[in-house]
Amino acid sequence: MAYDAEDTRRRIFAAASAEFADHGLAGARVDRIATAARANKQAIYLYFGCKERLFAAVLRAKLEELCGTVSIDPDAVAESVGRIFDWYQDHPELIRLLLWDSLEVCDDPDNERERRDAFRGNVRQLAGTDPAAPPDTGRVRAAQDLLFTLMGLIAWNFAVPRMCRMVLDEESEEAALARRRRTVIETARTLAAQHLHSGLTR
Structure with a gap:
């Protein structure tokens, strides 16, 4: 099966949303996000750069989802x-x-x-x-x-x-x-x- 980058991104995003909501930025762990997303940590850093940018992206997307809905x-x-x-x-x-x-x-x-x-x-x-x-x-x-x-x-x-x-x-x-x-x-x-x-x- 070919690697689906967009699906991996979605899984990381969903796992990060739950992790950050439960633990905040400081308490969140990239390894837990990777495990929940069935992805490796390198993919997270590749797509989002760092934990802080991932948190910002998650919050921005949630607010956009609210405004769009x-x-x-x-x-x-x-x-x-x-x-x-x-x-x-x-x-x-x-x-x-x-x-x-x-x-x-x-x-x-x-x-x-x-x-x-x-x-x-x-x-x-x-x-x-x-x-x-x-x-x-x-x-x-x-x-x-x-x-x-x-x-x-x-x-x-x-x-x-x-x-x-x-x-x-x-x-x-x-x-x-x-x-x-x-x-x-x-x-x-x-x-x-x-x-x-x-x-x-x-």
Whole structure:
């Protein structure tokens, strides 16, 4: 059977996603990734260069997957937030990767620039502005604040699921998350009306 480089890459990527989510950057081991991927360590270094670059590639791909799957419709913010909530629930590794990134990864200007550009696109979409048009400062800034607030409103539920269960006094994390989903959607609806309207009047 011929060597399938793309399949090897996919296996390495899937194994690295699980390893980094469980152990972070410092605790992850390339030999465990290689074993889980049924690949050799040399292939990992060949395709990704080093463990740090592999972590950055995994996180970037997960964020791109989220943005490519669900986006925030400025005319239906609450419904979009519900779909993003569901995506996080189906992909618990993303929040863990983001937390490890905050705890362990030093500033990387090139990586930050790339992610900043992606978020600018999300903001423009939420603000309902043409990407080629001059920025409408009030509306864009309101959309920036709204986007970050919504991200926190969604992600915190998955960052501390046991605390969510205890604060809400529910018997299970599933029941707590179902209740939180309803609350997050309604809160998003209210915040969108307030933020985007205030942006138009600045």
